[in-house]
Amino acid sequence: MDTALKKELQQLLEVMEEILQDRSVPRNIRAVIEEAMHKIDEKHPKGEDFSTAIYLLDDISNDINMPTHTRTDIWESISKMEAIKEKIKGQQM
Secondary structure: OHHHHHEEEEEEEHHHHHHOOOOOHHHHHHHHHEEEEEEOOOOOOHHHHHHHHHHHHHOOOOOOOOHHHHHHHHHHHHHHHHHHHHHHHHHOO
């Protein structure tokens, strides 16, 4: 993984960490976000890891107990994950 991609991944993880620190976010949502973070926070994350994380976040994005600002952050995170996943896929070819 090149340095630009690592920087993008680090920025993504920082946004997700901010969600985890927000106590207005319900515990079950924070748990799913933490699980998604573990999927992509490896030394060599694969496209499949990002697909799993995207699925996890997409699944909780419609939770009625989620604060609106958190939903926006999750959608932004999903978008960034999809972009990183495509870049990883492009590097593997």
